Each structure stands twice: as structure tokens, then as C-alpha cells.
Amino acid sequence: xxxxxxxxxxxxxxxxxxxxxxxxxxxxxxxxxxxxxxxxxxxxxxxxxxxxxxxxxxxxxxxxxxxxxxxxxxxxxxxxxxxxxxxxxxxxxxxxxxxxxxxxxxxxxxxxxxxxxxxxxxxxxxxxxxxxxxxxxxxxxxxxxxxxxxxxxxxxxxxxxxxxxxxxxxxxxxxxxxxxxxxxxxxxxxxxxxxxxxxxxxxxxxxxxxxxxxxxxxxxxxxxxxxxxxxxxxxxxxxxxxxxxxxxxxxxxxxxxxxxxxxxxxxxxxxxxxxxxxxxxxxxxxxxxxxxxxxxxxxxxxxxxxxxxxxxxxxxxxxxxxxxxxxxxxxxxxxxxxxxxxxxxxxxxxxxxxxxxxxxxxxxxxxxxxxxxxxxxxxxxxxxxxxxxxxxxxxxxxxxxxxxxxxxxxxxxxxxxxxxxxxxxxxxxxxxxxxxxxxxxxxxxxxxxxxxxxxxxxxxxxxxxxxx
Amino acid sequence: xxxxxxxxxxxxxxxxxxxxxxxxxxxxxxxxxxxxxxxxxxxxxxxxxxxxxxxxxxxxxxxxxxxxxxxxxxxxxxxxxxxxxxxxxxxxxxxxxxxxxxxxxxxxxxxxxxxxxxxxxxxxxxxxxxxxxxxxxxxxxxxxxxxxxxxxxxxxxxxxxxxxxxxxxxxxxxxxxxxxxxxxxxxxxxxxxxxxxxxxxxxxxxxxxxxxxxxxxxxxxxxxxxxxxxxxxxxxxxxxxxxxxxxxxxxxxxxxxxxxxxxxxxxxxxxxxxxxxxxxxxxxxxxxxxxxxxxxxxxxxxxxxxxxxxxxxxxxxxxxxxxxxxxxxxxxxxxxxxxxxxxxxxxxxxxxxxxxxxxxxxxxxxxxxxxxxxxxxxxxxxxxxxxxxxxxxxxxxxxxxxxxxxxxxxxxxxxxxxxxxxxxxxxxxxxxxxxxxxxxxxxxxxxxxxxxxxxxxxxxxxxxxxxx
Ligand SMILES: Cc1ncc(COP(=O)(O)O)c(C=O)c1O
Ligand SMILES: Cc1ncc(COP(=O)(O)O)c(C=O)c1O
Numbered sequence: 031x032x033x034x035x036x037x038x039x040x041x042x043x044x045x046x047x048x049x050x051x052x053x054x055x056x057x058x059x060x061x062x063x064x065x066x067x068x069x070x071x072x073x074x075x076x077x078x079x080x081x082x083x084x085x086x087x088x089x090x091x092x093x094x095x096x097x098x099x100x101x102x103x104x105x106x107x108x109x110x111x112x113x114x115x116x117x118x119x120x121x122x123x124x125x126x127x128x129x130x131x132x133x134x135x136x137x138x139x140x141x142x143x144x145x146x147x148x149x150x151x152x153x154x155x156x157x158x159x160x161x162x163x164x165x166x167x168x169x170x171x172x173x174x175x176x177x178x179x180x181x182x183x184x185x186x187x188x189x190x191x192x193x194x195x196x197x198x199x200x201x202x203x204x205x206x207x208x209x210x211x212x213x214x215x216x217x218x219x220x221x222x223x224x225x226x227x228x229x230x231x232x233x234x235x236x237x238x239x240x241x242x243x244x245x246x247x248x249x250x251x252x253x254x255x256x257x258x259x260x261x262x263x264x265x266x267x268x269x270x271x272x273x274x275x276x277x278x279x280x281x282x283x284x285x286x287x288x289x290x291x292x293x294x295x296x297x298x299x300x301x302x303x304x305x306x307x308x309x310x311x312x313x314x315x316x317x318x319x320x321x322x323x324x325x326x327x328x329x330x331x332x333x334x335x336x337x338x339x340x341x342x343x344x345x346x347x348x349x350x351x352x353x354x355x356x357x358x359x360x361x362x363x364x365x366x367x368x369x370x371x372x373x374x375x376x377x378x379x380x381x382x383x384x385x386x387x388x389x390x391x392x393x394x395x396x397x398x399x400x401x402x403x404x405x406x407x408x409x410x411x412x413x414x415x416x417x418x419x420x421x422x423x424x425x426x427x428x429x430x431x432x433x434x435x436x437x438x439x440x441x442x443x444x445x446x447x448x449x450x451x452x453x454x455x456x457x458x459x460x461x462x463x464x465x466x467x468x469x470x471x472x473x474x475x476x477x478x479x480x481x482x483x484x485x486x487x488x489x490x491x492x493x494x495x496x497x498x
Numbered sequence: 499x500x501x502x503x504x505x506x507x508x509x510x511x512x513x514x515x516x517x518x519x520x521x522x523x524x525x526x527x528x529x530x531x532x533x534x535x536x537x538x539x540x541x542x543x544x545x546x547x548x549x550x551x552x553x554x555x556x557x558x559x560x561x562x563x564x565x566x567x568x569x570x571x572x573x574x575x576x577x578x579x580x581x582x583x584x585x586x587x588x589x590x591x592x593x594x595x596x597x598x599x600x601x602x603x604x605x606x607x608x609x610x611x612x613x614x615x616x617x618x619x620x621x622x623x624x625x626x627x628x629x630x631x632x633x634x635x636x637x638x639x640x641x642x643x644x645x646x647x648x649x650x651x652x653x654x655x656x657x658x659x660x661x662x663x664x665x666x667x668x669x670x671x672x673x674x675x676x677x678x679x680x681x682x683x684x685x686x687x688x689x690x691x692x693x694x695x696x697x698x699x700x701x702x703x704x705x706x707x708x709x710x711x712x713x714x715x716x717x718x719x720x721x722x723x724x725x726x727x728x729x730x731x732x733x734x735x736x737x738x739x740x741x742x743x744x745x746x747x748x749x750x751x752x753x754x755x756x757x758x759x760x761x762x763x764x765x766x767x768x769x770x771x772x773x774x775x776x777x778x779x780x781x782x783x784x785x786x787x788x789x790x791x792x793x794x795x796x797x798x799x800x801x802x803x804x805x806x807x808x809x810x811x812x813x814x815x816x817x818x819x820x821x822x823x824x825x826x827x828x829x830x831x832x833x834x835x836x837x838x839x840x841x842x843x844x845x846x847x848x849x850x851x852x853x854x855x856x857x858x859x860x861x862x863x864x865x866x867x868x869x870x871x872x873x874x875x876x877x878x879x880x881x882x883x884x885x886x887x888x889x890x891x892x893x894x895x896x897x898x899x900x901x902x903x904x905x906x907x908x909x910x911x912x913x914x915x916x917x918x919x920x921x922x923x924x925x926x927x928x929x930x931x932x933x934x935x936x937x938x939x940x941x942x943x944x945x946x947x948x949x950x951x952x953x954x955x956x957x958x959x960x961x962x963x964x965x966x
Contacts, residue, residue: 044730049594056606060540063530063610072528073618076521076946081922083629083663097637109607112612119630126517126944126951127924130627135944136619138524139577142531144616146581149539149609150588151601151817159598161551162587169565189657200707214711215683239668241709243682255878287674288931288939289877289885316882328882345943349619409757410723414784414796416758439761453551456595463756471756475813476594476603478544483594 050477178334182360190313192232194339194355202308222275227259256291286315296331318345392474440467518945647801650828659782660700662807662823670776692724724759753784764799786813804874860942908935
């Protein structure tokens with residue numbers, strides 16, 4: 031926390047009288063930090079005359095950076111120096127002489143999109159909470175599937191290619207044995223899956239994670255260029271069957287991590303068809319060749335795959351972490367198997383207890399109001415900052431004994447929510463819980479919230495629900 | 499891709515003559531986009547007099563945004579309008595009247611850290627590639643463990659609380675049955691795990707993913723406040739044993755998602771001790787109460803847990819997605835079980851084939867040079883943009899027949915790498931592969947790379963390896 035931003039002061043005394051953040055000071059700091067970003071992390075970091083890295087031994091760097099986490103905040107100037115040091119001692123992955131990873135370079139337009147995404151800080155699970163991003167995801171996934179050669183299908187963004195490969199194994203297992211979701215592997219025959227010796231280690235890792243075990247991954251031989259030999263695959267499948275295991279999944283790698291080899295997808299698809307196996311193509315690295323009319327032949331046959339992993343963060347300069355998991359099935363298999371959202375990396379450098387302390391006062395105040403006001407009813411006494419309550423509109427008050435009381439009350443929260451969203455005045459969630467019909471769950475974590483916001487919150491519910 | 503940035507022009511004709519990005523135009527755009535960020539996504543989005551959301555039906559919004567992905571780029575002005583629309587129609591999760599999720603609010607300092615992290619675009623797997631972030635992660639995890647009450651231990655940042663809960667189950671399974679990693683669940687007795695009826699759905703999801711199955715999750719009864727009843731837990735454990743299952747894992751929830759209830763960790767720890775079970779505390783939501791001297795009693799006993807999940811992105815305003823998975827074990831169990839890195843969310847709005855096309859020319863040019871230059875030797879003919887080669891220093895040239903030739907050659911790449919890092923002149927990776935000793939793997943994905951950079955790359959290797 032920065033000194034002098036008013037945050038600490040707001041937390042003492044009456045935390046709800048004023049916003050617990052000084053927005054003007056915060057914006058000033060943010061503006062200065064963005065100057066560091068532009069000058070040091072963008073211009074300097076891509077300047078070929080500057081260093082790719084400023085090497086320090088760990089102990090030396092630790093001392094230089096002074097990373098001790100203290101109780102007290104630091105002045106803005108000190109924090110800005112820290113921002114500069116962060117950039118200075120970080121490796122410049124956008125530098126033209128950074129060839130170290132499967133990603134490199136800095137695209138200014140992509141970065142702009144990523145910065146806005148950070149500032150908007152939302153989650154992707156529903157249209158309600160991320161209308162624009164949900165539509166964008168839909169369009170981008172459809173485009174990627176089109177490039178694979180599918181007219182329909184499904185997909186999701188995952189936090190990395192390793193995760194996409196694991197999703198593939200899990201969906202394939204579920205597709206073959208839908209009851210595995212409930213019963214676990216014990217109800218299944220011992221499974222076997224296949225990938226080349228040059229495949230990414232996430233195939234082994236995924237097998238371990240999914241309770242399949244690395245011994246049940248058969249690493250198929252490759253030719254001298256690093257490509258899987260389809261005849262070897264067929265032999266391994268026969269061998270597994272002879273040993274009493276049940277083959278279910280083949281992973282072809284298109285663009286191996288070290289040599290950049292492409293497995294022959296068409297011939298592998300033939301083998302999979304003969305044996306009724308799920309074909310997954312790990313195109314995390316090489317998938318972007320599909321954008322090139324000249325090079326897409328490297329992935330010929332990929333349209334016959336059941337699933338594809340493709341990392342735009344590797345060759346399309348969109349920034350870490352971005353992996354697409356694509357599915358040919360358009361019948362909702364992914365949804366039936368599991369629903370997992372795309373996710374973010376950790377980014378921070380400090381601690382607050384202020385946010386907590388302010389948040390703590392809000393439910394006390396709000397619970398007090400809810401107890402007092404006509405038509406509001408707590409679901410249970412709050413122990414934490416979850417405040418769960420019903421709003422009972424005038425038409426239902428005093429009618430608790432009526433046979434349709436709870437059924438009608440359960441319709442109140444959704445109706446009020448719809449009205450507040452369309453008006454854009456505020457947002458709060460509701461849900462039923464066990465035998466209890468829909469109620470509101472109010473959460474305050476933002477130190478910026480004031481008593482006026484909480485009063486508005488209750489007034490607005492009353493206004494929106496008066497005629498229900 | 500923006501029009502007039504020179505990217506397209508660079509890809510035609512001689513792609514390596516000039517950088518394939520117009521840095522000045524890119525920076526200008528980025529600066530303008532950052533103004534949108536500050537004005538609209540920060541100031542406007544936290545202004546209580548403005549709307550929390552601008553509701554549109556999906557079809558209407560889709561038409562408004564014009565999301566069609568086209569072959570051709572758009573002028574900067576149009577892209578900026580798109581940035582403004584993105585913000586305008588997104589939900590303002592930083593708004594003081596957004597109470598919809600377990601996260602809300604906007605902290606300017608945290609956002610500054612996140613923007614810099616995006617700009618630096620690096621991965622967390624080694625000190626080499628992320629020196630500052632690796633040290634920071636270390637310090638922050640140690641602090642979180644200290645707050646839990648542990649003096650040692652281990653941990654990792656995960657893309658979300660769901661993932662942290664899955665890590666916990668996987669580590670617990672591995673700890674009890676180390677061979678499960680190789681052999682899968684078939685070599686184990688049928689497992690059973692326990693969580694309260696109010697626990698987060700990720701416990702069930704994780705059990706399905708790990709091949710344990712949702713039927714083997716026993717949902718333990720709760721009291722009227724939503725807290726797990728320790729006596730019920732003990733009964734469920736006995737029941738599972740009687741039914742031939744093997745209990746191994748108990749998840750206590752500290753801060754349930756709906757009611758905000760805290761399971762009594764101390765009493766649950768007693769039960770776990772009696773039965774020799776792994777105790778995981780899902781403190782994704784309530785963990786931040788540990789920062790408050792007044793409220794940390796809610797988690798009393800958490801120091802007795804074997805592992806803890808804690809989401810700073812929920813109550814500490816650090817931004818999505820940030821979940822800490824903490825482990826009491828400091829013996830390297832996590833490393834032995836699996837090594838998974840923290841990861842990012844997808845963020846982009848467009849496609850490039852230009853990056854690919856430029857990247858395509860570079861290895862052709864570079865492979866040509868490697869073939870020509872004395873002392874450079876291709877490992878294999880490149881099919882893709884992975885260029886794998888050895889540098890043979892003068893002292894080894896013509897000595898291929900010597901018994902220690904390969905052994906000595908294998909030490910060349912690490913020595914050169916160390917020198918380039920310390921000098922900061924460039925970065926490239928090396929690895930052994932099967933029977934082949936260490937070689938360099940060069941990758942170009944950045945359109946900014948020119949022929950001069952590639953010439954420098956080979957010259958620099960020669961310079962650094964001349965005396966080896
Ligand atoms: C072929 C292949 N598959 C999967 C992955 C894993 O991708 P991620 O690092 O995004 O988890 C990689 C990463 O290099 C890869 O090269
Ligand atoms: C108690 C609890 N555990 C786990 C999670 C999952 O966290 P995430 O959404 O980061 O995956 C949540 C999310 O709300 C939660 O409330």
C-alpha cells in the first residue's frame with residue numbers, strides 16, 4: 031500500500047464515511063507507472079542496442095531488490111523505483127535477440143488488448159459478467175476451428191498447452207466411458223494411451239494427474255527427423271491389447287518442442303480409425319502454421335482429429351498464457367465432461383489488510399440495516415462478509431403462511447436482478463440454497479465502497495422490487 | 499494487425515531487411531490505448547455516477563461490436579474505437595456498486611504491477627527467464643505460509659482455487675501412494691475423500707478429473723450455519739471404511755462460497771490425525787482473514803493442515819487470476835509429485851500470419867549461414883522454425899574421431915550460454931536430445947528480427963566460443 035493515499039486512514043475510525051482509496055493519487059501513480067512501462071518495458075526492452083538481460087546471481091539480486099514485505103506502505107517515489115528495477119532486472123523477452131523460448135517479440139497492439147483486459151479484471155464464466163469477452167471468445171474459437179478445417183465443434187481457452195492436453199485426455203476418457211466421471215478409474219479396464227517419444231512431457235504429466243499413470247503411456251518410436259512412425263503406433267496398440275490394456279487415446283504432435291517435427295496426422299488418423307481411438311493433435315507449437323497457405327500442408331489430416339491443442343501465445347505474439355483447446359464434437363460433450371474456465375497468472379507485489387478491514391465493517395452496517403428495514407430478511411446471521419438475505423416485496427409481506435409464498439418469493443430476486451442489469455445501476459448475485467428459495471448474496475471487498483453505496487444498494491432493491 | 503505499421507510490407511519482399519514491426523507507430527497506438535485505459539477502464543469504471551453495466555442482449559451486442567475477423571487490418575483510429583467499445587460494454591467490476599462476485603474493486607497499485615507483468619511477458623519456470631518474478635514468488639509464498647502459521651514448507655501459484663484444490667488431492671494421493679504416479683489408480687484401493695455439503699464444486703470436479711470419481715467424494719453434513727460437523731465426518735469415514743473404500747483426504751472449507759461459513763479446522767484436524775488422513779483447507783475465499791488480527795480466529799487450527807488453497811484475487815484486490823497452493827511439507831514432495839507453473843488468461847482480438855511468415859524466412863537464412871560457416875553444424879535439416887545446431891570451437895574442429903570429442907562438445911553450449919547471459923547480449927536455449935550432446939535450439943517468432951540480428955547471433959556465438 032502506498033503512503034498518503036488515504037487507504038490506511040480510511041480503515042481506521044469510520045471506514046464507510048469515505049472511499050477507502052484515494053482515486054486521484056492512485057491514478058497519478060498508475061500514470062507514472064505506465065510511463066515506466068512505455069519507456070522501459072516497451073521501448074527500452076525492444077531496443078537492439080540495449081541488453082537482453084542484466085545478469086545477477088540470485089543472492090545479489092535479492093539484496094538489490096529489497097523484497098522484504100513490511101507492515102507499512104512505501105511512498106510513491108519508492109514504488110516507482112521498484113517498478114523500474116523490476117523491468118531493469120527482468121529478461122527482455124520482446125528483444126530482437128531473445129531466441130530462448132518458443133515465444134518472443136512484442137506486439138504493441140496485442141499488448142494494448144492485454145492491458146485493457148487486465149484493467150477490466152473480469153471472469154469469463156457467464157455472459158452477464160463478461161459480455162464482450164464471451165462474444166470474442168466465441169468468434170475466435172470458431173475461427174481457429176475453421177482453420178483446423180471444422181465447420182462446427184466446441185472449444186475453450188486454457189491456461190496453457192499442458193492443460194489443453196490434459197483436457198483432451200479427460201474428454202476422451204469421458205467420451206468412451208461416461209460413467210468414469212462418477213466411478214473413477216476403478217470401474218474401467220486399465221487404459222493405454224499413445225504419443226511419440228518426442229511428444230511434450232505434459233502427456234506424461236497429464237496421465238499421472240488423471241490417475242492413468244505414466245506406465246500406461248506408450249511412447250511410440252520416431253524416425254530420424256523426430257516424426258512418429260505410424261507402423262510403430264499400430265504395433266504398440268496391438269502390444270497393449272495383448273497385455274490386457276485398453277487403448278483409448280492417441281496424441282500426435284505437430285511441431286515437437288525440440289526438433290520442430292510434425293507427426294504424419296493422416297496416417298495416424300487411419301490407425302486410430304481402424305482401432306476406434308480418440309485422436310488428439312498437440313499443435314501447441316506448430317498449430318500456427320495453419321495460418322500460412324504455404325505451410326499448412328505440414329498439418330495435413332488435422333481435420334480428422336477429435337481434438338486439437340493450439341497455443342496462440344507461442345507463434346502469434348498474443349502474449350502468455352493463451353492456449354486453445356478445440357473439439358470436433360459439437361454436441362455438448364465438453365460441457366457434459368467438465369466446464370473449466372480460462373484463467374490468469376499471479377501478479378502482485380504487496381499485501382493489504384485494509385481491504386479486509388473495510389470489508390468487515392460493511393456487512394456489519396448492512397446487516398444492521400437489513401434487520402431494521404421492512405421487507406428485508408436475513409437468511410442467516412453472517413459470520414463472514416457474505417450477507418445473504420431476501421427482499422420481500424409489499425405484496426408478499428405478512429403472507430408467510432400462504433401456500434405459494436416461498437415459490438413467489440423465489441421469483442423476486444431474479445426479477446430485481448434483471449431490472450438492475452438493464453438499468454445498469456448495480457450488480458449483485460442471487461441463488462437458491464438447499465431448501466431455501468432464491469436470495470441475494472452481497473459481498474463487499476472493495477475499499478472504495480462507502481455507506482452511501484450501501485444505502486443506495488438497499489434503496490435500489492426496494493425501488494426495483496416495490497411492485498413485484 | 500494495424501494498417502500502415504509496416505508489418506505487412508515487411509513480410510513481403512525481403513522480410514529480414516527491416517524489422518517487421520513499426521515500433522514508433524506501435525508505441526503511438528499503445529499510448530493512445532493506455533489513455534483509453536486510464537480514462538474509461540479506470541476513472542470511468544470506478545465513478546459511482548456512471549453505470550455498472552451497459553446491458554445489451556447478445557445478438558444486439560454482437561452486431562454493435564462487429565466482431566468479424568477479416569483478412570485485412572484496420573486503421574489505428576478504428577482499433578481505438580474498438581478499445582473504447584470493449585470498455586463501454588464490459589461490466590465494471592471495479593465499480594463501487596459491483597457486488598456480484600467474490601472479487602470487486604480496483605486497486606491502482608496492484609493494477610500497475612499487473613500491467614508491467616503483461617508487458618514483460620515472461621514465464622515463471624526458471625530463474626534464468628524470470629529472475630525478479632521467481633524471487634518475488636518465493637518471498638510472497640513464504641509470507642503466506644507464515645500467516646498460515648508455518649515456518650517452512652512449499653507452494654506454487656495456480657491459475658485458480660479450483661486448480662489449487664486439485665493439486666491438493668493429487669499431492670495427497672501421491673504422498674500416500676507414490677507409485678500411483680506410474681501405475682494409475684488401478685494399483686490403488688478404491689479411494690474416498692471428504693468435504694462438506696457446502697464445499698466448492700471444484701472438489702467434485704477435481705475428483706472426476708483425477709480419475710477418483712464423484713461417487714467417491716463423501717459430502718459431510720453441516721450445521722445450520724453451514725459448518726461441517728466433525729462427528730458427521732468421523733461417521734462418514736467409518737462408513738467408507740466399512741464399504742471397503744480407503745479414506746485419504748479431507749477438505750475443510752474456510753469461507754464457503756454462498757454462506758461464508760468456516761468449518762471448525764481444529765476439530766477436523768483431530769479426526770484426520772486419528773485416521774491418518776491428509777487435511778486440506780480450502781481457504782480460497784476466507785484465507786485473507788488471516789491478515790486480520792481480529793478475525794484470524796475464524797481459521798484457528800489451519801496450521802495443522804497439510805495443504806491450503808488461498809485466493810488473493812478474491813479479497814486482496816490483486817486481480818484475477820491468483821491462487822496460492824501452500825504445502826506444509828518442505829521436503830520436495832510437490833516437486834516429486836508434479837511441477838506445474840502459474841499461468842495466464844487469453845487476451846487478444848486478432849490474428850497474424852505475418853509473424854509466421856517472417857519467422858519462416860529467418861530459419862531458411864540462418865540454416866543457410868550455419869551450413870556455410872566453419873564450425874557450425876546442423877543437428878538435422880529443419881522442417882519447421884526450430885533450428886538445431888552445434889557450434890564446434892576451433893580446438894575441436896577436425897577431431898571428430900577423438901574419444902572425448904562428443905563429451906567435450908557437449909560442454910560448449912552451456913559455456914557459451916553462461917557468457918552471453920552474463921554479458922546480456924542475447925539469449926538462446928540448448929539441450930541434449932537422446933544420444934546427441936548439448937546443441938543450440940534457435941527460434942525466431944518475433945517479426946522485429948532482422949538479418950542483422952541473425953548475423954549478430956552467429957557472430958556472437960563465434961566470439962563467445964572462440965577459446966573453448
Ligand atoms: C508440443 C508442445 N506441447 C505442449 C506444450 C505445453 O504448452 P504450455 O507451456 O503452454 O503448457 C509445449 C510447450 O512448449 C509444446 O512445445
Ligand atoms: C470456497 C471456494 N473454493 C474454491 C473456489 C474456486 O476458486 P477459483 O474461482 O479461483 O477457481 C471458490 C470460488 O469462488 C470458492 O469460493
